[in-house]
Amino acid sequence: QLQASGGGLVQAGGSLRLTCAASGRISRYAVAWFRRGPGMDRQFVAAINRSGGKIYGGDSMKERFTISRDSAANTMYLQMNSLRPEDTAVYYCAAGPSVISSNVANPDAYANWGQGTQVTVSS
Secondary structure, three states: OEEEEOOEEEEOOOOEEEEEEEOOOOOOOEEEEEEEOOOOOEEEEEEEOOOOOEEEOOHHHHHHEEEEEEHHHOEEEEEEOOOOHHHOEEEEEEEEOOOOHHHOOOHHHOOEEOOOEEEEEEO
């Protein structure tokens, strides 16, 4: 099981750090963050593949967000800086043992999901 936390209300330009704690070992899993904004489809944010490579869902996210993991603690993080109102969404963490590099951005590739944490950015 995955447990996401760290969301909240922040002003534009602010920062938040999301945490996702796993109840089991995920050191060999690919891990990722997705988000779903109001009235929007689920969107890929960032991932760490099984080789440790980091992938982001676009230049804007790459410039402002940082995904990381602590394998020993079975925990993953998403540091979000320079937040914008359009970043408002429910953020979900995901992990999967069978994710390959070509489908890290595909939510269907992930077997395990957290419950989501709300991030609201005010203008």
